[in-house]
């Protein structure tokens with residue numbers, strides 16, 4: 001019986017996937033290991049592979065003897081060596097639209113949380129105190145803030161739309177989206193340098209690629225406005241963690257709100273877990289019952305389509321099945 005291998009997952013079980021695959025006559029085999037040797041063994045005989053955060057590098061892809069597809073449980077596919085898959089003729093599919101509202105809402109929650117100093121003022125009251133916990137000049141209004149959005153895809157556009165009623169000035173840098181698309185959304189297309197130099201809030205919504213890794217590093221952070229903040233719900237490696245921590249500790253950056261970090265998880269003694277001017281979450285911005293269900297069902301259905309030889313949606317590496 002054809003087999004679908006799931007390399008790793010963060011869900012309590014795989015019953016949803018198992019039901020879809022067995023109804024289609026396929027068997028599910030699963031592991032939950034991110035080491036190359038274990039990954040090679042789980043994918044070796046699989047006819048389709050579904051993967052979440054495990055690194056599917058060229059060694060792991062080289063071990064695939066029969067795979068007709070690699071499906072990423074998620075939007076970003078930086079954990080998969082898509083070029084190695086292309087060389088082997090294996091299509092890689094992502095799930096591009098399962099959590100756009102969830103991540104855009106979470107971004108607004110983070111932006112408002114930082115702007116209105118929600119977390120320190122909550123902890124203050126919990127600590128038995130009363131009155132303003134943070135200096136007055138740290139409480140701002142979005143009407144007075146310039147927000148710089150890096151990456152104007154599905155999530156970046158929804159963030160921009162959610163910011164419109166707050167009347168913030170919205171700057172956008174996207175390396176590929178035409179400037180009319182940005183203007184039509186009521187935003188101002190700018191260069192990355194202008195965005196960093198003029199924004200009070202910089203929010204990242206581009207993928208992790210060789211061009212965007214460490215987009216925010218010591219040099220680019222130094223170009224940011226003193227007192228500005230960084231919001232990152234895209235990928236941890238877009239930001240040089242040491243440079244971010246140094247800028248938060250020196251006060252050059254007033255704060256950060258991050259759902260993703262490099263590395264993940266953040267080490268237990270890592271400063272990003274304890275700095276008072278940081279809001280942090282553990283890569284959960286995509287979560288809602290609807291989003292997780294859509295993600296899991298879509299991944300299983302794409303595996304079924306591949307095993308039936310049907311045309312595949314969301315192929316990101318240009319390989320036709």
Ligand SMILES: NC(=O)c1ccc[n+]([C@@H]2O[C@H](COP(=O)([O-])OP(=O)(O)OC[C@H]3O[C@@H](n4cnc5c(N)ncnc54)[C@H](O)[C@@H]3O)[C@@H](O)[C@H]2O)c1
Pocket residue numbers: 075076077096099103150151152153154155156173174175176177205206207208209211212233234235259260283284285286287
């Ligand atoms: N925290 C989470 O749980 C979570 C959930 C979903 C997505 N994400 C991350 O968010 C990212 C964005 O998601 P999306 O759905 O908006 O993707 P998308 O593909 O719709 O949009 C990404 C945008 O980034 C732009 N871009 C690419 N390279 C760029 C560069 N060098 N400089 C500037 N812009 C560039 C693209 O042109 C595109 O418009 C994903 O790649 C993923 O890594 C995180």
Ligand SMILES: O=C(O)[C@H](O)COP(=O)(O)O
Pocket residue numbers: 010052073074075076077283284285286
């Ligand atoms: O469950 C998750 O956290 C999602 O898979 C995140 O992955 P994505 O950021 O690539 O969508």
